Amino acid sequence: MPKSSSRTKLKNFNFPKPSFKKRQQKGSRRESNNKLADSTQEQPPNIKFRLLIVWSFLIAAGFGLGVNLYNLQIIRGAKLTEKARNQQMVNLRPFIPRRPVVDRNKDLLAIDRPVYTLYAHPKLFEKSNNQMAELLSPILDQDADELEKKFDSKKSGITLTTALSEEIADRISSLHLNGLESIQKYSRLYPQQDLAAEVVGYVNLDRRGQAGVEYSQEKLLERSMNMVRLSRTGNGSLMPDYAPDGLFNSDDLRLQLTIDSRLQRVARFALKAQIQKYRAKRGAVIVMDAWDGSLLALVSQPTYNPNEYSKADISLFKNWTVADLYEPGSTFKPLNVAIGLEAGIIKPEDMFKDPGYIQVGDRTIRNAENKRYGRINIAQILQHSSNIGMVKIIQRMEPSVYYGWLERLGLRQSVDTDLPFTVSSQLKSQQEFLATPVEPATTSFGQGFSLTPLQLVQMLGALANGGKLVTPHIVQGLVDAKGQIHYSPNRPAPRQIFSYATTRKVVEMMETVVDDGTGKASQIPGYRIAGKTGTAEKASRAGGYIIGAKITSFVGILPVESPRYVVLALIDDPRGQNAYGSTVAAPVAKSVMEALITIEQIPPSKPMTQIPANQTPTSPR
Known part of the structure; x- marks a missing residue:
């Protein structure tokens, strides 16, 4: 295409001209932009001051925060950490059941x-x-x-x-x-x-032992558990994951x-029946292994149910076999015979005249029922329970020497045992004892002093084990489920009082009491049993004795050929015309000994061998 032509077209193109109104708007925008630029360049001084204040506040706040953090984490960090741990932890002594x-x-x-x-x-x-x-x-x-x-x-x-x-x-x-x-x-x-309430006792609502071994063995029965610290969550719940190892294991x-529930049951049944029959106040049975002092049965009646202790008479919570004193009467006579033999003032074949009464100082002493036995030996004195014969034996001894023997036996002391609430036996002071001949005379047949039934069993145990005073005890120790002993109490060593020869002679004399004397009601066919009955007057707190009141008792030692077990039956204040140790207490002891023979599997006694002519007979028949 020719150039002239293109030019012509371009030249002839007409662009629209801007109107006057649009030109005015552009002019006003340009003017306002210029004004804004001028205003920015010319800010007033108060704006800068405000910015400075804001920045100063922020810097001060940051500095204060840093100082506070330093104070909390560095200066007070240890104390705050301890405080937080105290809030997150709790001191706890877990409840652990008592041992069975x-x-x-x-x-x-x-x-x-x-x-x-x-x-x-x-x-x-x-x-x-x-x-x-x-x-x-x-x-x-x-x-x-x-x-x-x-x-x-x-x-x-x-x-x-x-x-x-x-x-x-x-x-x-x-x-x-x-x-x-x-x-x-x-x-x-x-x-x-x-x-076994009188032995075991009970615990109160605060889970504290109040009687029996629950009281005396509190430390052994309570499982030890120290205070522990456990973590807890924000709502107070314990966090077991942080519990120490073995916390909940006991x-x-x-x-x-040492008691045998079978023997305990037999003893209670026999005792309860006899108390009801004779309308007695109370009674007790004690069975001890004299070789080591372990108590196989210890029963007192009446008793209580420890599951309902709040309904019981509070006087029953103290076992009267260790907490009450009484005068033993004739059951103490074998011990006085042992003292006489050991001191050398008598011999087994010695004879004594018993006219039925004897004058001692200003007192006249008589046998029970005013009986007189004529000439009798020492074994017969025990058979007939002659008071006159016993007084004449003790009169051969200096009163001060006799008093020393009584102290050696343990009178004026308490029995060292693991049962609670034991009391000391009573014996007049040496000055009072020596002031009048009546005191040694009445003591010779078991009156004028007092002891507990358990202490009498301990003393008679010395006749069964060769002359040693052992510690009567009820606790064997702590054992596990397999029967393995983990703890056994330390007990005093046995104390030798009499010689073996003396105790053998006395036990054989006591055998004649069962065979031919007042203890016939305790005989068990095929077994040699030594025994002694007792019917003692009851002392009054006001002095003297209570008219018509008495305590009947019987002590048995078996088997005679190898003495080991001591059985004491005691019944307080039986009623009736024929209430004596031989009729009331001896049958109870027999029932208990029959059960003991079965439980301990004691074989029948061998027949007695003929005594050589050159030896002194010790068991008159």
């Missing part, structure tokens, strides 16, 4: 068990009060009407029972009843009830006693 108590055959006598306190909140019941009462009545063994009255009386917090067994609590829980609440705790259970040790 078992007899020598591992039969349970006391154990902790979980029980529940059951509360009712009637406002939360989904069923009517009547329906709830009907459901709970047979389970709780409570009257339905009484339960309904309780539910109607309050809307919440009604205590239904405080000792609900775990089995019953599970039955109630299985009903899925709203409005019932059970709280678990531990309670001491005595499965044998009153069988040992399986149990306190084993």
Whole structure:
């Protein structure tokens, strides 16, 4: 295309011209932009001051924060960390059940068990009060009407029972009843009830022993557990992951006693029957292994159920065989014979004249029922329980020497035993004892002094074990489930009082009491048994003796050929015309000895061999 042509077209093209109005708008924008630029360049001084204040505040705040952080983390860091740990940790002494108590055959006598306190909140019941009462009545063994009255009386917090067994609590829980609440705790259970209450004792609501070994062996029965610190969450819940190792594990040790529940049961049954028959005040039976002092049975009647101790007479909580004193009477005579033989003032073949009475100072002493026995030897003195013969034996000894022997036996002292509430025996001071000949005379037949039944058993045990005073005890030690002993108490070493020869002679003399004397009621066919009866007057607290009141007793030692066991039966204040040690106490001892023979499997005695002519007979027939 020719150039001239293109130019012509371009030249002829007409562009639109801007209108006047648009030119005015562009001019006004340009003017305003210029003004804004001028205003920025000319800022007032108060804006800068405000910025400076803001920046100063921010710098000061940051500096203060840094100082505070330094104070909290560096200066006070240790104290705050300790404070935080105290808030996050809790001191806790975990509850650990008391150790069980078992007899020598591992039969349970006391154990902790979980029980529940059951509360009712009637406002939360989904069923009517009547329906709830009907459901709970047979389970709780409570009257339905009484339960309904309780539910109607309050809307919440009604205590239904405080000792609900775990089995019953599970039955109630299985009903899925709203409005019932059970709280678990531990309670001491005595499965044998009153069988060994005088030995085991009981614990109170604070779980503290109040009688028996529950009291005297508190340290052995309580499992040791130190205070521990546990972490807890923000809402107070314990964090078991941080618990120390072995916190909730307890040992399986149990306190084993020396008593045999089988023998204990036989002794209680025989004693209870005799007390009822003679309308007696109370009674006791003690069986001791004289070789080591272990008590195989210790029964006192009346007794109580430790599961319901709050219903019992508080006087029963102290075992009177260790806590009450009495005058032993004729059961002490074998010990006086042993003293005479050991001191050398008498010989087994010595004869004495018994006219039925004797004058000592200003007193006239007589035999029981004013009986007279003529010429009798020492064995016959024991057979007939002659007071006159015993006075004449002791009169051969200087009173001061006799007093020394009584002290050696342990009079004026208490028995060192593991049973609580023991008291000291009573014997007049040496000055009072020597002031009048009546004191040694009355002591010769077991009156004028007092001791506990357990101390008498300890002394008579010296005749059975060759002359040693052993420590009567009820605690064997702590054993595990396999029967392995982990702890055994330390006891005093036996103390030699009499020679073996002396005790053998006295035991053989005591055998004649059972064979030919007042102890015939205790005879057991095929077994040689030594024994001594006693019927003592009861001393009055005001002085003198209570008219018509007496304590009957019998002590047996078996087997004679190898003496080991001592059995004492004691019945306080029996009623009736024919109430004596031979008629009341001896039959009880016989029942106990028969059970002892079976339990200990004591073989029948061998026939006595003929005594050579050149030897002194020790068992007149």
